[in-house]
Amino acid sequence: MSQEGSPCGPAAARAPLRESPWRASRERLRDRQVKREAVIRAAAHAFNRKGYHNTSLDDIAAALEVSKPTVYYYVSNKEQLLFECFVAGIxxxxxxxxxxxxxxxxxxxxLKAVLRHYGRAVASEFGWCMVRAEDQDLAPAMSGHIKALKSEIDQGIRRLLREGMQDGSIHPCDPKMTAFALAGALNWIAHWYRDSHSLSGAxxxxxxxxxxxxxxxxxxxAESAGAPRHVSARLAR
Amino acid sequence: MSQEGSPCGPAAARAPLRESPWRASRERLRDRQVKREAVIRAAAHAFNRKGYHNTSLDDIAAALEVSKPTVYYYVSNKEQLLFECFVAGIxxxxxxxxxxxxxxxxxxxxLKAVLRHYGRAVASEFGWCMVRAEDQDLAPAMSGHIKALKSEIDQGIRRLLREGMQDGSIHPCDPKMTAFALAGALNWIAHWYRDSHSLSGAxxxxxxxxxxxxxxxxxxxAESAGAPRHVSARLAR
DNA sequence: TAGGATGGCTACCCGCGAGTATGATGCATG
DNA sequence: CATGCATCATACTCGCGGGTAGCCATCCTA
Known part of the structure; x- marks a missing residue:
């Protein structure tokens, strides 16, 4: 995804047999997929910078140096564009x-392994779209899909928390609230990670x-320095 | 702010002297302020439910059972409306x-005391507006104000973290990242606290x-139950 | 070389919503 | 009663932007 020169597996594997009459059409299909992804990435970048509502499809088209109908040739509408970015992020x-x-x-x-990937995903080029895909901005159908995917993530974190409390590796806590806290902190990365790329997502x-x-x-x-002296463990109330 | 019947101090204090020729005009001024706040609250509620961009000023006017020019009589434009909500939240x-x-x-x-208020603020009626007031949606002037206010909060948290590390009440950590994590988790409350009000902000x-x-x-x-046995403190790497 | 599929562009439509021009109503003052 | 200010409504302008109609170019296939 870093560059457009990453051919998807199957098409590249069958490239050698050039005698197939379908080669050209398959190549075109692959080209189309590459272009489609470029459109989606351009949309993600624009949404990153200006937000969903402040980005017009003309903007996206201009960024790709094509015209608006060309964009519509690869995606059906703006809403779907956001949805694709969301899926790519999640x-x-x-x-x-x-x-x-x-x-x-x-x-x-x-859980830590998951959170590591989570953080990287939020800091990725699709992070903003993933985090900020609002159900308010989408028709009920897509909104439902997005809610389901988000809920899947949430439930996954809660499950890991519960498992950790059972195997003793995690401090007893309310899994729901704790999952909200963890996911919230990580989601919020998308809000401040746009300009200051001093650190990597990892x-x-x-x-x-x-x-x-x-x-x-x-x-x-003590595993680090620090000298907690007059305040030892838990202070007031 | 909980009800409209909260007269601002000075006007109420001088109410007894009814002979003043300015009484009526002062009363009108107070009425105006009350109405203005009602407009802002109505805007906050609408933004909560449908988001800033999906809320038209006609919507807000309809919610107040007035017409659009009435709203414009109390605020100069939509952007200022968002800004007022933001300030009320922060x-x-x-x-x-x-x-x-x-x-x-x-x-x-x-720090805990601050975070308690922070959480309550985010869960308040203005929480959404405060958290989601995007610089992208506002003209440079207001965007600057908002950024400054947000930065002030951020710096305040970092300062408390540093102070805590000095007085030994807080584990050594990177204040910047930790502040981001704390604020992020709390900010995110605004995203899921709209429908499920099962818990209070506090x-x-x-x-x-x-x-x-x-x-x-x-x-x-152990200050709670739980029996961490075969996994004692820190497991791997 | 004809004909179809693919890919793209210019030029348009049209609805929504921010913001306004104008004027009506009401209330206090003189 | 006349004046003026405050408050609010009807009815409008107008630009932005999502989405489309219709046309042209290219290339593959027969």
Whole structure:
């Protein structure tokens, strides 16, 4: 996805047999897919910079140096464009959950692995669209899809939290609220990560995870410097 | 702000002297202020439900059972309406910082106090507007104001974190990233708190704070139930 | 080389919504 | 009663932007 020169697997594999009469048409199909993705990426960038409502399809077309009907040739309407960006943003997170399910490790480690991917996804070029795809902006059908996908993520986090509380790797907590807190913190990355790209998505995720993991209260099992003296563990009330 | 019957101080104080020829005009002025606030609250509610861009001024006028020019009689334009909602949302947080500055307690407690107010503010009727007031949607002037106010909050949190690390009440951490994580989690409340009002803003803030405070990793200084056994402190890497 | 499929452009339609011109009503003052 | 100010409604302008109609170019296939 970093450059357009990434041919999707099957088409590239069958490229050698040039005698097929369908070669050209398959190539065109692949070209079309590449262009379609370019449109979606251009939309994502525009939404990033100016927001969904402040981006016109003329803007997107201009960024691609084509005209508006060309954009409409690849996507049916603006709403679908947002939806595609959303899916592109959220898919890596779903993949992270599938991956985590195969890990044989305590739930806290599996959760951390998911959150790492989550953070990277939010900091990616589709992060903004994923995070900010509002049900208010979309017709009921798409809104339903998006809600379902978001809920899937949310439930996945809650499940990992519950599993962690069972296997003892996670401190007892309210899974719902905790999942909201974790996801919220990570989602919010999309709001401030546009201009200041001083850190990579992975680095941000790592920093956040370390906060989530140990919390604000100092631990006497000092693993860093710090000298909590007159304030030891829990102070008031 | 909870009801319209809250007369601002000075006007109410001078109400007894009815002989003043300016009484009527002052009363009208107060009425005007009350109505203006009603307009702003109506706007906030509409923005809550449908978002800024999907709310027309006709909608707001209809909600107030007046016509559009009436709305324009109290505010100069839509953008200013959003700005007023933003300020109404963020002001309690600024107040919380001022209040915290007077507290004589470890920084972690002062921070918690601020975060409690923060959470309540985000869950308030202006929370959505405060959180979602985009610089992209506003002219440079207002955008600058908003950015400054947001930055003020951010810097305030960072300062409390640093102070906490100095007085030993807060675990060593990167103040910038940690502030982002805290504010992000709380900001995100505005996204899911619209429909499901099962918890109050204060309750949510409390739940979040307990997550931030102790983190996910179980502590052997068990203050809750739970039996972290085979996984004691820090597991891998 | 004809004919169809693919890909693209110019030029348009049209509705929505921000903002306004104009004037009516009512109330206080003189 | 006349004047003036405050308040609000009807009815409008107008530009932006989503979406489309219709036409042209190219290239593959027969």
């Amino acid at each position: 898919e890596p997170i779903r993949a992270a959950f599938r991956e985590a399910r195969l890990m044989k490790a305590p739930a806290r480690e599996r 680095e941000i995720a790592e920093a956040f995870i370390s906060v989530f993991e140990s919390g604000l209260t100092p631990r006497q099992s | 002001e309690p947080i600024r107040a919380a910082f001022r209040e915290a500055r007077l507290m004589k307690a470890p920084a972690r407690e002062r 309750e949510i803030a409390e739940a979040f704070i307990s997550v931030f405070e102790s983190g996910l990793t179980p502590r052997q200084s």
